[in-house]
Amino acid sequence: MRAASALVDTALDRSVVLGFTRLGLGVRSHLPGWPADPAPQALLGRHVAVTGASSGLGAATALGLARLGAQLHLVVRNPEKARPVVARIVTEVPTAVVEVHRCDVGDLDDVRRFAASFESPLDVLVHNAGVMPPSRTESQQGHELAMAVHVLGPVLMSELLRPRERVVLVTSGGMYAQRLRADDPEYLTGRYSPTTAYARSKRAQVELLSILDRRWEASVWATHPGWADTPGVADSLPGFRRLTRPLLRDAEGGADTTVWLSAVDPAPPGGSLWHDRRRRPPHFSPTTRSRPGDVARMWRWVCEQIGIEETSPDKGGAER
Template identity: 60%
Template structure:
């Protein structure tokens, strides 16, 4: 590697490990100008293909849909609130044309997720990517219709179930699966002993981070499981992005950091890049700013294979899936 390449790598790593500079708009601005910044997807890279984006009615979800459509995709917008989703769909269509289909689904409800998967499979859409972006940060412990802690149901169980139910249809399509996670997961260890947050004083922020920790820890498991169907599995965290969710759920954080928060384009850049760039990067890893990142930064949050195995067993038992396929 050239000296310039080594220096660029050192700057990139320093930004990543110091958190605040790397997660802010400063980190994106610096990295995107360093030597070795990966090329953008080609114009029209998704022409003739469909992409599914959950949580598409605001913030990062809407921006992801916008940028994927700009690359030629027909975007399936999955929302919970149909009226809000229809307003977003109409706005996007006015910008980019009638290349958006609205679908309503409460992703916290596993029965609704199964129905959505069956609906999509019946239509046999050429799906280039599934972007699992939907998220929530409940202030108090909330259960899904099936009795699961809502953060875990929405961020882990729903994406796995939706992808699993679509798997026979996706075989051979080289589909990308992108889990939009959070840098907050770096603060939490994998709680394989209490995935439903049944013990201790409940914190919505902690529950959110724990569920995001599960997402990244399961990446190698999901890549092995789904690779036979030709899928590439990634997680990406957007850094500190200025979204309605951050403003609503973390108002103090938003107020303090607002001068350096990323705009929506910067927040979705790697999600869009992973969904469209050719050839597909190797799956099974966490990404941020178009680079693979470690899933743990300290020994306190580093998981053991046994913890990951027990967590995956809980997911399979909960969703009634075989552990191996």
């Protein structure tokens, strides 16, 4: 039965449409071998931060973590937008402890300010904040915005906060269509496409996982949520949403694996991509595999932009 379940799971994954939609999660969650939910109160006493937690996947992730007893830190650009999220959490989980912190993840100076002001010992950090501007946009430091929000800001924040247990980067299945562009990380050549820029930055997240997992004391994973019906999708991909809305997952379904990885015990090995509680291959096609030296080149660029040492020592030996 387990072998047959694995075949069905893989077939769903490779089909994309079936695997990424609510159908994939619905079928997989009823297959033999579906990983068990984390234990009740699995995160009791742990401090967990979620970026981009004012709506969509971030809000659903925060609620899921609160149900498991986490002491939550919602990291958002606009604290006012986080108020309904906090209200929903404390209504459903009256014992929840929730703090809201202002930070623009794409602004490296703001990330440094936030990290310097953060006083709690952090156990788990979920990087969920995301952007897809319609035209090429630059951050406060002059970086292409998708790369700043999805790669530079998260790496710097994790480097400064050093979570003690886990780091989860919420990526996108769109990265399967792109290879790592270490030759043009700022998207300075060619005609700019918002979906391509988004996917390139998400590809960079996945390609750097093994380096980040070795560098930090925490286990590091990326999760892709599949296709979920969120405000971000509605704003950035309205045509896609119109065509696929009957099949889209809700935000809670999209956040399921992020919440699961944040709390499951024992934690699986880090440095890998996950979807629907299973480790997934980082490539569907050989054409997206990185060229020799490209991952090291991209890591060198990231280190230069955020001002950290390039070395990637074993866990426990990272520069603080």
